[in-house]
Amino acid sequence: MSASTAWLLAVGIIFMSAFSSFIYHPYFYQIQLCAIQLRVAYSGLLYRKVLRLSSRSTNTMSSGQIINLLSNDVSQIEPALYFINYIWVAPLEVIIVVLIFWHFVKWISFIAIGYTLFLLLSQFFYGQLSIRLRTRILSVTDERVKIMSEIIKSMRIVKMYCWEGPFEQQIKNIRKREIIQLSYRLLLNCVQTLFSHTYIYVTFLMMYATMWSLNIQFDTRFFAIASCLLGYVRWVVMDCFNYAIRNLVQYVAAKRRIETFLLADESERDDRIRSPSNLESDLSSVELLPNVSSSSYLSTNRIDKNHSPSSLSCHLKIAQWKQDSSFALKNIVFDAHPGDLVCVIGPVGSGKSSLLQTLSGEVAYFEGKIRLHRTFCYVPQESWIFSSSLKQNILFGKKYDSKLFQKVVHASALEEDFLQLQHGEHTIIGDQGVMLSGGQKARVNLARALYRDADIYFLDDPLSAVDVKVSNHLFEKCIKTYLKNKICILVTHQVQFIKDATKVIVLKNGEAVQQGIYQELLQHSTSFAKLLEDIHQHEQDTASITSNEEKKHVSVGKNDNDEMIEISEHTLQTQLSSLQEDEPSPPTPTDFQQGETKAIGNVKFRDYLDYFRAGAGLLMAFILIFVIFSMQQATAIFSNWWLVKWSDEESFRHSVIPKSSNCSSPLSKVGSKIKTMSDAQWHLHRNEKFYIYCGIIVILFIITLIRIVATEFLCLNAARVLHDR
């Protein structure tokens, strides 16, 4: 080759490298962009789905599972896209490499290809195993996250009852199972990585072993080109293709879990009201507002173009939570108009809450017609608050209107509570704030519904969580005054209030056994009077049991000597109030923001040291990183050097030393020595070369295995130790 051709080729190589950088980086940027968009789209779908889930679906899955989907599964989408194109690039490159190899070593190139294909096919096997392991790991992780979120939610109770120990043990047990599953996956990763890292050396060993046994002469030029091409094949096929398959497999597993979640039953309220069988002619103008809010307790809003008065009509034939469940609501027919107060009463478990949820579209299996004309709001029996200020909990995203806000606060009897709290309506409540009592939470829920200013209200026993004085206030100021022009369906056990109802529905085992105006029912039905008496008696019994239980010793804890002791509910209440009194003043929204700030900048060197210390101790980590890594590299370089030396000697023996090679001094000496060897000596010399080469590759294999296993388990151990801390 002339010097000018060599220069030209060198410039060409530099130019191609620079050109590939210009292409590769924008390509990777675009693919990252696409991956992020896809992840955001998946997250959006999941968030939207959470808002649409039916109560039946929410009963079957924990919040931990949903958090896991959003954090763990969604994050599998991005890496799946990064290497996706290598799925077709890798086979193409293998074909090109085969053609070049064919030029030098003819059919021996198939050895390299066979081994490469073997490793590629084994990826599918690893993939299957990996999916299984990942599914198992995720189910254990789900379990752990679920318990953790329960502990965090009920931290005060856990601390008050000294339950830290048992909970810690439970978490440790689950974590142990999780670590075992993770270890299996690491072992699988180790096998994959081992074959990838030793790919070039094992391929050379197989090719050179074949040539050695068949007495085919070696060519140093082939070694130079082959080591370069095999390095490239290793990167593209063994690494990128491998990552592509591994990430794709993990993505498929995550996608299946996400799909199962997305296919979970949704609240059917929209379909039910939209379905033609449930629409009456005058409802043809009903349409959904664009900013529909469909949280589990605040209703979907509907508006009617003609502004006709609100109305509710219920012709329910049957409604069930599950298709074959023993409990069903049957034959409930009534209607209501503005100003109506419909009280639903009945014994515990008679289906009062189920009726309200059927009206709001939460019950899955339903036959009949329900017509809700204009907007509605559902206030559930179990109150829910989120971590923010009291004010934000009431506004719930609506614009602040001070007049309306004051009216709502007065109607919900929250004024006194605001005065008691240091920051009034700005007090932070929820996880990071003040703990509200059950009655306070119930009134915040009620206030939130009132602030929506809907036309139809479904109130599920809001008067039970409060004392007599407050329940009277709520009934008078909220239900009779504030909601006087609205349709109000009130479930209650407080039978003293039903006198004011425009209609009373008595439920028993899911059926409306009595229905009408209070006075009429009382006069004409002895069973109604008896039922009222029963409910009243039941209420009184419940109240007296509660007060008796207050006096009883009900709980256990540990004293200073670690002995089990009983603590009375009263004592606990006193302790709780003193805890609350001792609490620092509730954080303001600004404090909140400060608490949320993140550390920015580089990871500190101290953190790396901590990580290695947790993984295997600093000394072991040093030995692992510097000694084993260096040994592996040195052995790999030595194996190459040995092969080059051997190839050179083959060239001398067969007199194919390139003319251009500068081999005047030491090499020519070696060359003449090799040339003067007898055939027997040459064979012995060749065998020696081969056996030593085999030994080097075996050592390299072992060192690589030690390196990979040690590194993977160092990381796992660091994760375990840091988690346990």
Ligand SMILES: Nc1ncnc2c1ncn2[C@@H]1O[C@H](COP(=O)(O)OP(=O)(O)OP(=O)(O)O)[C@@H](O)[C@H]1O
């Ligand atoms: N979300 C739900 N999923 C499945 N079944 C439910 C659900 N809610 C209630 N049920 C079932 O419906 C039946 C009636 O319960 P419901 O809560 O409607 O009674 P209730 O009259 O409101 O009782 P209470 O007076 O205690 O509030 C019960 O058998 C209950 O198990």
